[in-house]
Amino acid sequence: MQLGTLLTRHARYSPDRLAVVCGDARLTFREFNRKVNQLANALSGAGIRKGDHLACVLPNGPEILTLYWAAAKIGAVVVPLSPLLTAVGLAALIDHSDAVMIFVGPATVRDIDSVRSKLTKIAAAGFVLAGPAQAGYRTFDELVAGASDAEPPPLDIGDHDPLMIVYSSGTTGEPKGIVLTHYVRAMYCTLYGAAWRMTPESVSLHAGSLVFNGAFMTLLPSFFLGGKYILHRHFDPAEVLATIEREQVTHMVMVPSQIISLLEHPGLSAARLKSLQAVISLGATLHLPHKQRLTELVPGKFYEMYGLAEGFMTILDKGDPVEKLGSVGCPPPFFDMRIVGEDGRDAPPGHIGEIIGRGPILMTGYYRRPDLTAKAIVDGWLYSGDLGYVDEDGYLYLADRKKDMIKSGGVNVYPSDIEQIIAGNPAVTEAAVFGVPHEKWGECPVAAVVLDGKARLTPDELKDWINSHVAAKFQRVSDVVVLDTLPRNAAGKTVKRELQAQYLGRREARASTAG
Numbered sequence: 053m054q055l056g057t058l059l060t061r062h063a064r065y066s067p068d069r070l071a072v073v074c075g076d077a078r079l080t081f082r083e084f085n086r087k088v089n090q091l092a093n094a095l096s097g098a099g100i101r102k103g104d105h106l107a108c109v110l111p112n113g114p115e116i117l118t119l120y121w122a123a124a125k126i127g128a129v130v131v132p133l134s135p136l137l138t139a140v141g142l143a144a145l146i147d148h149s150d151a152v153m154i155f156v157g158p159a160t161v162r163d164i165d166s167v168r169s170k171l172t173k174i175a176a177a178g179f180v181l182a183g184p185a186q187a188g189y190r191t192f193d194e195l196v197a198g199a200s201d202a203e204p205p206p207l208d209i210g211d212h213d214p215l216m217i218v219y220s221s222g223t224t225g226e227p228k229g230i231v232l233t234h235y236v237r238a239m240y241c242t243l244y245g246a247a248w249r250m251t252p253e254s255v256s257l258h259a260g261s262l263v264f265n266g267a268f269m270t271l272l273p274s275f276f277l278g279g280k281y282i283l284h285r286h287f288d289p290a291e292v293l294a295t296i297e298r299e300q301v302t303h304m305v306m307v308p309s310q311i312i313s314l315l316e317h318p319g320l321s322a323a324r325l326k327s328l329q330a331v332i333s334l335g336a337t338l339h340l341p342h343k344q345r346l347t348e349l350v351p352g353k354f355y356e357m358y359g360l361a362e363g364f365m366t367i368l369d370k371g372d373p374v375e376k377l378g379s380v381g382c383p384p385p386f387f388d389m390r391i392v393g394e395d396g397r398d399a400p401p402g403h404i405g406e407i408i409g410r411g412p413i414l415m416t417g418y419y420r421r422p423d424l425t426a427k428a429i430v431d432g433w434l435y436s437g438d439l440g441y442v443d444e445d446g447y448l449y450l451a452d453r454k455k456d457m458i459k460s461g462g463v464n465v466y467p468s469d470i471e472q473i474i475a476g477n478p479a480v481t482e483a484a485v486f487g488v489p490h491e492k493w494g495e496c497p498v499a500a501v502v503l504d505g506k507a508r509l510t511p512d513e514l515k516d517w518i519n520s521h522v523a524a525k526f527q528r529v530s531d532v533v534v535l536d537t538l539p540r541n542a543a544g545k546t547v548k549r550e551l552q553a554q555y556l557g558r559r560e561a562r563a564s565t566a567g
Contacts (some may be wrong), residue, residue: 053238055210056092056125062278069252071275073282073299074114078199081278086469087114087199089124094199098177100153102127102207105217107151108263109133109142109160112285115182115192116262119155121275124234127209131217131229132263134463135160136523141523143167146174147220148227148420155192158183208481208537211235218265218361218421220464228417230265230361237272239412245273247367247384248303248330248355252278255327257301259284259292260310265361265561269560276525286547289317293324300327305463307335308342309492315345330355336494337450343377356380363410364389364434366448368373368523378446387411390433391442404451407436456548458487458495463526465497467548469528473521474499478509484538485529486548488555496530501550503534531555 053363062069063085071081079087100106106128110116116132123130131149133142135157140162146154147170161181165188168179176303181189215237217229231397248270251257255278256270258399269397274281282299284291287310295301306314306465311333314320328350332341334357347354352370358380359365368381368388383389391405392399399405410433417425419428458465467485482502499518503509509517513533519528539550 053211053235054124055215055234055241056121056209058241059088059121059125059277060203062275066278069278070280071118071278072114073280074112075285077114079114081484084118084351087118088121088125088203090196090199091118092204093123093202094196094202095128095153096126097199098153098195100126100128101130102209102458103214104153105129105131105149106153106155107131107133107136107149108155109135109157109164110182110263111135111157111159111405112262112283113157113182115155115539117283120262124215124527125204127207127213129214129217131219133219134261134263136317136463136480136525138525139163139166143170144523145227145229146171146336148485149217149219149229149422151419153178153180155180156184156189157181158186161186161189181266191433197314209234211238212416214416220361225407228421229423231419231558232361233416236363236413236415237268240268240272241276242273243384243413244269246523247369248273248332250274250277250279250303250330254279254302255282255299256280256282256303257292257299258305258306260305260462264324264335264462265292266305266307269332269334269357270303270346274303279401289313290319293317293319295487296327297324302327302329303331303332304328305332305334307459308338308494311338311346312342312492315342315349320349325350328353332357334359337380338457340378347374347377360436361415362428362434363414364407364436365413366409368447372447376445376447378511379443379449380459382448383409383411389442389448391440395529399441400416401442403541404439407440407448408433409436410434456486458485458494458497459470460487460526461493464542465495465526467497470497470518470522470527471498473516473523473527474501476521477517479504479509479514482538482546483546484546485549486552486555488530488552488559490530498531498533498552499529500533500535500538500555502538504535 067082068080071084072079166181179189182192185191212233214231215234216232220228252274256274311345331353332355356368363543366383393405440448453505456467470485471483481504482503484500485497487499490496515532539547
């Protein structure tokens with residue numbers, strides 16, 4: 053199941069089918085395969101060998117899409133990193149990933165330059181810029197110039213050779229690089245293609261970042277089946293609506309914040325969405341009122357996926373009963389799920405426990421972290437760290453997040469990462485970060501802090517300090533509350549659920565007074 057062979061096959065048997073649309077570029081499978089081959093051969097010429105790691109901090113565009121497929125053809129391992137990460141965050145993950153080459157976009161150059169001395173595993177020639185020439189970088193065009201567009205020499209790439217390392221968390225604390233193989237990504241092709249009812253005639257539109265794992269839910273099935281894949285450089289609801297109409301888009305995956313933006317756009321109408329066959333929500337729970345409105349606009353087209361990049365998923369199918377709309381569905385074929393109580397036993401329907409699962413897309417493990425891998429995968433079961441329950445029919449309902457993870461705009465935000473940053477402020481003696489509901493992003497972080505008795509910082513000043521020091525934009529806190537003490541349980545642990553309840557109570561009281 054060597055993933056790179058998919059393009060080779062389509063270029064041979066369906067050469068004139070339209071494969072990729074990005075901006076003004078409209079490439080057939082023959083044309084796109086030649087570009088991929090050219091980059092693959094250029095990488096080999098630059099000394100990249102099977103198993104080498106290639107970091108990329110690229111915006112959406114032909115370059116990142118070409119890199120994914122070129123790496124697959126030569127057995128290299130891509131490490132996609134979010135452009136939202138700041139310099140400190142990027143340096144930590146690039147170093148941890150053992151990358152020997154990095155691809156960056158113009159907007160990231162300044163951040164990379166500020167930490168370049170720390171990236172000792174990357175040679176001077178290993179800094180590649182997808183954009184206009186700048187000192188210290190080889191441009192993408194210079195890298196591929198003169199390289200052959202013929203198929204690269206065949207390599208012995210097996211099912212279980214790594215293809216990608218996807219980092220699931222922030223940048224401090226414990227980096228968790230999820231290792232995904234050619235086999236796992238091949239399973240994405242078939243399992244998700246079947247789940248969304250995709251065919252070679254499907255037209256997929258993606259307007260979210262290609263560095264996040266959710267992008268592969270439609271990207272890989274589209275290229276597996278030989279469909280048309282449309283990539284937007286960024287999410288713009290007006291352009292999304294125009295593209296759906298113009299290109300007769302059939303499939304689209306979005307995070308809840310994007311769906312909400314689309315629902316709120318004045319140009320939205322059911323007529324403009326009539327070509328859609330599947331609208332797939334993932335990354336965070338889409339609140340029930342938004343689900344209901346979306347299903348009114350596109351009846352029988354809505355899917356919701358709950359899943360972990362580590363290797364488990366449930367799907368709320370478009371054909372599931374309307375009374376299950378508040379759930380996140382059930383496991384698809386070849387997947388198993390259990391709800392496990394604190395005693396390790398299976399919880400009965402209606403009782404909350406930890407969600408664990410297994411299936412054919414399970415990660416190899418966390419890169420360079422066998423300790424974390426052993427905690428996450430026990431006897432073949434992936435322990436999600438999320439809490440939920442199933443009803444009598446086996447549909448899954450999310451209840452809480454055991455690990456206190458916050459999902460904001462489809463991105464996993466770990467409170468401990470932010471707490472460690474706050475602890476670096478000498479005015480702070482204690483801090484706890486928790487998530488609160490947010491209409492657009494699903495959730496957003498809030499910090500509760502206990503200050504040193506001599507401190508004179510205001511909450512707004514501390515908020516500004518925190519947000520200037522976090523490693524990524526999605527880690528910025530929306531509010532800071534200053535307390536005399538943090539609530540604790542009998543074991544002395546901070547009770548974040550109580551903090552959240554107090555905060556939401558105060559917020560409701562303020563809203564009621566304002567009303």
